[in-house]
Amino acid sequence: MAKVAIVGATGRVGQYAALTISRIPYVREVQLYGRPGSEDVLDGVARDLIDSFAATGTDSHVSWSCNLEDLKGSDIIVFTAGVARKPQQTRIDLAVENARIVADFAQKIGKIAPDSFIMMVTNPVDIMTHVALRYSGKKPNEVFGLGTHLDSMRLKSSIASFFQVHVSEVHTRIIGEHGDSMVPLWSATTIGGIQISNLPSFAHVPIEDIMQQVRSAGQKIIASKGATVWGPGEAIATLIRTILGNENRILTVSAYIKAEVHNIGDVCIGVPARMNRSGVYPVPIRIEPTEVRNFQNSVEKIRGVTQEIFTILENGE
Ligand SMILES: NC(=O)c1ccc[n+]([C@@H]2O[C@H](COP(=O)([O-])OP(=O)(O)OC[C@H]3O[C@@H](n4cnc5c(N)ncnc54)[C@H](O)[C@@H]3O)[C@@H](O)[C@H]2O)c1
Numbered sequence: 001m002a003k004v005a006i007v008g009a010t011g012r013v014g015q016y017a018a019l020t021i022s023r024i025p026y027v028r029e030v031q032l033y034g035r036p037g038s039e040d041v042l043d044g045v046a047r048d049l050i051d052s053f054a055a056t057g058t059d060s061h062v063s064w065s066c067n068l069e070d071l072k073g074s075d076i077i078v079f080t081a082g083v084a085r086k087p088q089q090t091r092i093d094l095a096v097e098n099a100r101i102v103a104d105f106a107q108k109i110g111k112i113a114p115d116s117f118i119m120m121v122t123n124p125v126d127i128m129t130h131v132a133l134r135y136s137g138k139k140p141n142e143v144f145g146l147g148t149h150l151d152s153m154r155l156k157s158s159i160a161s162f163f164q165v166h167v168s169e170v171h172t173r174i175i176g177e178h179g180d181s182m183v184p185l186w187s188a189t190t191i192g193g194i195q196i197s198n199l200p201s202f203a204h205v206p207i208e209d210i211m212q213q214v215r216s217a218g219q220k221i222i223a224s225k226g227a228t229v230w231g232p233g234e235a236i237a238t239l240i241r242t243i244l245g246n247e248n249r250i251l252t253v254s255a256y257i258k259a260e261v262h263n264i265g266d267v268c269i270g271v272p273a274r275m276n277r278s279g280v281y282p283v284p285i286r287i288e289p290t291e292v293r294n295f296q297n298s299v300e301k302i303r304g305v306t307q308e309i310f311t312i313l314e315n316g317e
Pocket residue numbers: 008009010011012013014034035080081082083084085094098101120121122123124125146147150178227228229232
């Protein structure tokens with residue numbers, strides 16, 4: 001039975017993640033961490049959460065703290081702290097401000113909870129995953145981010161709706177940046193086990209429209225209701241359940257790759273990874289030439305910004 005801590009637990013994603021995580025059978029304790037000064041809110045979040053347990057039969061223990069030392073003994077630390085984008089901003093616009101927050105916490109978490117996994121949610125998530133990896137001193141298989149798993153979920157729903165099939169019949173993946181340069185893998189998309197391009201109706205799929213919807217999904221939701229919450233909250237729980245349940249599922253997360261995709265690497269970015277109790281392991285893959293080119297572009301974009309951010313952090317600018 002595991003302890004899962006949430007850093008940023010007073011925020012919108014952090015609060016909903018607390019609910020979804022509390023329902024995972026392998027979770028013994030959900031710990032809500034907030035900055036000093038947020039005690040009242042944390043206490044309220046904990047009480048509200050516990051109120052839901054009688055209805056769902058959940059028996060996780062809920063604790064809260066403003067003392068980072070209390071994260072000691074966590075199996076997974078979910079990081080949702082930082083600024084969120086406004087409708088006109090890109091996720092990359094948040095990089096400098098959030099990198100400072102992530103670097104500071106990661107350094108401390110590396111010492112306080114040396115055996116925990118870090119799951120990054122804060123945007124731009126690929127870059128923040130790399131910042132957490134570097135500043136925590138953890139191993140690459142111990143730090144991962146909610147990258148294109150959420151985009152893959154969105155694409156899956158759109159395909160299921162177009163073909164009027166249950167979502168469980170659709171397998172698909174988006175790799176690359178959790179952002180504009182994301183790359184859909186049509187070569188890895190199946191419906192009812194059939195490769196999608198082998199279905200005659202594939203010719204009528206409005207691929208560009210669908211991808212435009214997926215790319216802009218977060219921004220549209222933020223413009224209308226202020227934040228994306230339930231999609232990310234459920235995705236977070238899926239990834240945590242996969243690790244704690246030692247499920248060996250292959251999910252698309254932001255992880256450090258050396259050369260697993262056509263020898264492209266040295267970056268944290270969305271890739272298919274096997275996930276189990278020992279961590280996150282990117283799966284070596286071969287994809288279509290156009291997909292390789294698009295992935296390479298995405299990697300170069302993320303690697304470039306990551307390097308700029310490391311320089312800013314190192315120079316203390
Ligand atoms: N990867 C994804 O798919 C995904 C999905 C949704 C949201 N996000 C990202 O998650 C983050 C949180 O989103 P939200 O909507 O919950 O935002 P929010 O504003 O509701 O919550 C932010 C949280 O961060 C804390 N925080 C802010 N600045 C801090 C600091 N300097 N030190 C410590 N804590 C600090 C706040 O107290 C709060 O708990 C954003 O960066 C957002 O872009 C990522």
